[in-house]
Amino acid sequence: QVQLVQSGAEVKKPGASVKVSCKASGYTFTANAIHWVRQAPGQRLEWMGWINPGNGNAKYSQRFQDRVTITRDTSASTAYMELSSLKFEDTAVYYCARSLAAAGDSWGQGTLVTVSS
Amino acid sequence: EVVLTQSPAALSLSPGEGATLSCRASQSVSSYLAWYQQKPGQAPRLLIYDASNRATGIPARFSGSGSGTDFTLTISSLEPEDFAVYYCQQRNNWITFGQGTRLEIK
Numbered sequence: 035q036v037q038l039v040q041s042g043a044e045v046k047k048p049g050a051s052v053k054v055s056c057k058a059s060g061y062t063f064t065a066n067a068i069h070w071v072r073q074a075p076g077q078r079l080e081w082m083g084w085i086n087p088g089n090g091n092a093k094y095s096q097r098f099q100d101r102v103t104i105t106r107d108t109s110a111s112t113a114y115m116e117l118s119s120l121k122f123e124d125t126a127v128y129y130c131a132r133s134l135a136a137a138g139d140s141w142g143q144g145t146l147v148t149v150s151s
Numbered sequence: 152e153v154v155l156t157q158s159p160a161a162l163s164l165s166p167g168e169g170a171t172l173s174c175r176a177s178q179s180v181s182s183y184l185a186w187y188q189q190k191p192g193q194a195p196r197l198l199i200y201d202a203s204n205r206a207t208g209i210p211a212r213f214s215g216s217g218s219g220t221d222f223t224l225t226i227s228s229l230e231p232e233d234f235a236v237y238y239c240q241q242r243n244n245w246i247t248f249g250q251g252t253r254l255e256i257k
Binding site for chain 1: 152183185187194195196197200201204206207238240242245246247248249250251
């Protein structure tokens, strides 16, 4: 069965960077887009960007354009999301998702990133 | 950016009753509108995609309708496990989510 397993919780200081991984299994990794979505405490879901694992092309929400980088390692069937220049308001659960809002939609379990001094 | 506005913000109903949740887009999103259910501490679960297509494994009591700017999620007869937060999401113009409707047990 399709599974997306994310890396564990992180605590970072303001100004630092965080890199979250998303390991895929149960399907052909290069066949479907991987998206990243975050959810701050008590807030709505917020889309950050996506990557085509087949060719590595990534696109980003304008809101995060200058701070986020999404990459993939096809040999490890893993996608990564790196967010730089962290602020307190970046404290959130970060999710990866396959085939967002389409047949085959699957989500990781979420990774809590806490930004604290 | 396409803004999605959901109504009502919260809905208090009893098991067995029907529920109607609305989502309005600030501009047309064609039929590229999805509905998600989220329970505390869990990832969202896709219910409906492309306005009216049920995702795999979703019970028939969930149905979606609409196109353009106005969309509806209908739950025909609420089960205890249906009480959760529901989000709409569009993918016609980048991707945005609504603010959610909290469905509570009365």
